[in-house]
Amino acid sequence: MFRLFKKKRKLDPMADLLNLAIEDLEEKWISFTKTTRFKSSGPISENIDIFAQPLVQFFKEQYMTLYQFSGRIFWYTVSKAIVKSKTYPKFEVELAIGELEDRNKLDW
Numbered sequence: 001m002f003r004l005f006k007k008k009r010k011l012d013p014m015a016d017l018l019n020l021a022i023e024d025l026e027e028k029w030i031s032f033t034k035t036t037r038f039k040s041s042g043p044i045s046e047n048i049d050i051f052a053q054p055l056v057q058f059f060k061e062q063y064m065t066l067y068q069f070s071g072r073i074f075w076y077t078v079s080k081a082i083v084k085s086k087t088y089p090k091f092e093v094e095l096a097i098g099e100l101e102d103r104n105k106l107d108w
Contacts, residue, residue, distance in 0.1 A: 018077065021063045025081035027057065033047055044088055045096035052078055
């Protein structure tokens with residue numbers, strides 16, 4: 001009845017692809033955390049680095065459209081996936097990504 005007044009959702013294929021990538025990496029992160037034993041005293045940045053290294057190639061192959069813009073999109077996706085999984089608080093994930101940036105590990 002009031003269909004004329006409903007806002008139409010704008011189609012944004014890049015946003016949809018980014019959300020799909022985040023969901024995909026979230027599943028991989030959850031699986032990774034369930035199958036990998038972490039040092040309880042180790043920094044989260046090491047865990048993220050261990051998780052992310054083999055995923056770079058996967059991300060390039062599956063999400064080339066996103067990756068071609070910037071390699072940082074990969075790291076953004078990884079951080080969003082980890083935050084979404086609720087395994088670590090957002091601030092801890094952001095600090096860990098910042099540590100990796102400081103060590104120049106994010107620029108490949």
